[in-house]
Amino acid sequence: MRRVRQPSLVEQVRTSLLEDIRSGRLAVGDKLPNEYELADQFAVSRATVRESIQGLLEAGHLTRQRGNGTFVAPAPSRHALDTTVSYTAMIREAGHEPSETVLRTLFRAPTPTEADRLGLTLDERVVEVERIRFGDGRPLIYSRDRIPETVLGTTDTDLLGNSLYVVLEWAGHKVTRATAHLKPITANAKIARLLQIRPRTPLLHILQTDHDADGRPVMLSDEWHVADAFDLIVNRRAP
């Protein structure tokens, strides 16, 4: 006797609560109805309500106090390093118009380091894409991304004009997890020229490995970020 529906009940309840928060019907600090009441209101089981709330807790929208209630928390930072993989979204969020230029794409054998990090043998090949991302026309990020040819499943370099995350998803290797190593450096002559900044300007270097749902490493990225363009934010949570 169930109707056809796209989003799950859990998702519907979550969306509804989130709308109440965003719209201000539920203000920061407000106490939510208890779980039994919410279950009644949404005409679902308490387990469904709990799962909906679980997601909002993880995202930081709500807080629970055992024996007391569930409360609306101050909104956490969206577009943070830990939860977003798209720099385009981050640049836009910072109020700039994102754009990008592909400097170069080439197929080549991996270096030993790359082979190790990507789990390849030295006779396999990788695609390397060199790009610069801009905000309002100003260079913000210079990056070199490497994807194993076997992961990509094509040698059509035209594809690479798209977001590499979209390309990887097409190829059946949607990125779900990444590990980034952060290091502050100063610009050398080459990077300074590419990013149109003075040499010795502080930059953030990010070396990142992206993994698909199977845990397989599918992309390796070196990125150089201009410091003052937008905030890099990390949401941290206690273990």
Add this chain to the structure above:
Amino acid sequence: MRRVRQPSLVEQVRTSLLEDIRSGRLAVGDKLPNEYELADQFAVSRATVRESIQGLLEAGHLTRQRGNGTFVAPAPSRHALDTTVSYTAMIREAGHEPSETVLRTLFRAPTPTEADRLGLTLDERVVEVERIRFGDGRPLIYSRDRIPETVLGTTDTDLLGNSLYVVLEWAGHKVTRATAHLKPITANAKIARLLQIRPRTPLLHILQTDHDADGRPVMLSDEWHVADAFDLIVNRRAP
């Protein structure tokens, strides 16, 4: 007919699975028994097994493929910026012996910026703690932490020799969430002297706000990190 027990069934199952992974009884890529079998083996309901697995998925230890199975994933980085709040643990993980020195503690009125970020009025007071953290005796992090006096609930500065997170937990404001703003900079004369490095050395500046379980901001930290001492890692996950 339930026995007395400390950890929940969910926790017991999770720990057991984690041990199998860490010990190698379950190797990377191995497929786990399906959820019904696991429920049988542990003599719990499938819902309990699913909740156990959920935690291991979030931590990155396992992967699920709908219609296929649950698999052991390569271990994620522990002691990363997003999941750890303790620099002491990070320094030790990097193979160095952590230590620290408190340079100064003082009570004072907050600046307007601090009052805003900490949700205070200008006539309340904050404790400021200035510290240097070392690895193997080498200065690695210089930090200035500010905690509202009302949060601390004491003016006993002797306490502040302990980890501030422990102090905050004692005070009933255990830190569960934090937002960090990362920015690469170069050392000015003062910071260079404190960290015993050359001026203009690249540093990572972190401006962080810590929140307790209620979402209340309980500490504000400015930190200057020496770049080459240990890797700052961020685990990123798709939204």
Add this chain to the structure above:
DNA sequence: GAGTGGTCTAGACCACCGT
């Protein structure tokens, strides 16, 4: 089609919080 994880229910009892 067989096997897997994904969703959902209805109900029970426990453990903690504030009054």
Add this chain to the structure above:
DNA sequence: CGGTGGTCTAGACCACTCC
């Protein structure tokens, strides 16, 4: 104490993936 979230069960059916 009453109210809240925390844990757990047993069972049902759905949706996807692989062979």
